[in-house]
Amino acid sequence: MLPYGRQTIEDDDIAAVAEALKADFLTTGPTVEAFEVAFAETVGARHAVACSNGTAALHLAMMALDVKPGEAVIAPSITFLATANCARYVGADVVFADVDPDTGLMTPETLAQAIERVGARRLRAVLPVHLRGDACDLPGLEALARDAGAVLVEDAPHALGSTMRFGNAAEIVGDVRHSAMATFSFHPVKTIATGEGGMITTNDPAISARLKVLRSHGMVRPEGCEPWWYEMPEPGFNYRLPDILCALGLSQLKKLPRFAARRRALGAAYAEALAPLAPLVRIAAQPAWSDPVLHLMVALIDFEAAGRSRRDVVEGLKARGVGTQVHYIPVHRQPYYRKLYGELELPGAEAWYARCLSLPLYPGMEDGDVATVAAALKDVLGL
Numbered sequence: 001m002l003p004y005g006r007q008t009i010e011d012d013d014i015a016a017v018a019e020a021l022k023a024d025f026l027t028t029g030p031t032v033e034a035f036e037v038a039f040a041e042t043v044g045a046r047h048a049v050a051c052s053n054g055t056a057a058l059h060l061a062m063m064a065l066d067v068k069p070g071e072a073v074i075a076p077s078i079t080f081l082a083t084a085n086c087a088r089y090v091g092a093d094v095v096f097a098d099v100d101p102d103t104g105l106m107t108p109e110t111l112a113q114a115i116e117r118v119g120a121r122r123l124r125a126v127l128p129v130h131l132r133g134d135a136c137d138l139p140g141l142e143a144l145a146r147d148a149g150a151v152l153v154e155d156a157p158h159a160l161g162s163t164m165r166f167g168n169a170a171e172i173v174g175d176v177r178h179s180a181m182a183t184f185s186f187h188p189v190k191t192i193a194t195g196e197g198g199m200i201t202t203n204d205p206a207i208s209a210r211l212k213v214l215r216s217h218g219m220v221r222p223e224g225c226e227p228w229w230y231e232m233p234e235p236g237f238n239y240r241l242p243d244i245l246c247a248l249g250l251s252q253l254k255k256l257p258r259f260a261a262r263r264r265a266l267g268a269a270y271a272e273a274l275a276p277l278a279p280l281v282r283i284a285a286q287p288a289w290s291d292p293v294l295h296l297m298v299a300l301i302d303f304e305a306a307g308r309s310r311r312d313v314v315e316g317l318k319a320r321g322v323g324t325q326v327h328y329i330p331v332h333r334q335p336y337y338r339k340l341y342g343e344l345e346l347p348g349a350e351a352w353y354a355r356c357l358s359l360p361l362y363p364g365m366e367d368g369d370v371a372t373v374a375a376a377l378k379d380v381l382g383l
């Protein structure tokens with residue numbers, strides 16, 4: 001069975017974890033900072049703060065910005081639940097933005113529409129999601145957010161290693177040139193894995209310092225205080241990432257160039273293998289500025305024209321050893337958000353959801369696997 005995504009853990013990763021287990025600190029030790037420094041360098045940010053997972057990263061970002069109850073945060077509807085939920089953790093309202101039906105990304109147009117729906121509330125943050133690995137139009141989104149008095153927080157778990165070019169400037173996702181912060185996840189299906197794990201990058205030393213306080217209960221040690229003393233100006237959480245997992249993260253991060261090259265090569269192989277299935281099957285569109293390391297291989301399938309339900313296709317592929325997943329069910333449709341905000345009409349998100357199906361993509365796939373997936377899809381669609 002080919003799953004839609006899977007971690008690549010090798011002997012040296014295991015050895016790195018074993019070393020950390022024999023060392024003095026299982027939780028807050030020297031490997032935490034080593035992982036943070038290496039991560040910041042990899043994505044070209046000044047600071048990186050490790051935390052327990054990508055959801056904690058988003059929650060910490062909201063707290064670091066001091067987003068308050070009744071204020072507004074804009075998130076796209078096509079994303080994982082956590083992008084929206086983090087606003088609720090701090091009592092803020094989520095205003096859902098629509099997405100481009102072919103890229104699945106929030107765009108300046110869909111952000112402008114969402115900003116209109118903010119109404120009298122104070123808009124604090126806009127959370128673009130680099131869905132699949134393609135970067136959003138960050139300069140365009142940043143300009144609109146700034147005019148509305150808000151900052152961008154990039155939810156970037158799909159885009160570790162992705163690069164983009166706006167005008168002449170070559171940029172890396174996570175270098176936070178257009179945003180206050182970017183968040184990452186090291187869940188096993190993401191580009192590097194620590195089991196559970198997350199990271200926040202920022203170029204602002206004050207935000208970095210605040211994130212570090214908030215991830216460890218809100219405890220601070222004033223300069224010159226007694227050795228046992230600590231103070232808590234405001235409560236934080238225990239959102240630390242242990243040394244053991246940072247050792248795994250550091251080991252995995254060294255492999256990012258190899259993992260990225262493999263994902264790019266598999267992406268190119270899919271483009272070729274799926275081309276004959278057009279127009280019923282198309283790979284999600286790639287924006288002109290984007291040079292992604294794809295986390296997801298999303299096929300957009302016209303199920304109606306093919307005369308097959310998505311359920312039939314998913315089950316047919318499964319019977320042929322091909323695992324798939326749907327990224328994502330529009331978050332605004334979740335019962336919790338429907339109850340809170342009523343029915344919303346976001347046609348781009350609906351059009352994306354109606355067609356999307358994520359096919360297997362991970363560095364451990366064999367060269368012939370892409371052809372196997374394409375042949376299975378062709379078969380199941382009766383092409």
Ligand SMILES: *Cc1c(COP(=O)(O)O)cnc(C)c1O
Binds near residue numbers: 079
């Ligand atoms: C994975 C993911 C998260 C949450 O990360 P966890 O580490 O699983 O908490 C948030 N947003 C997006 C877009 C993700 O893909």
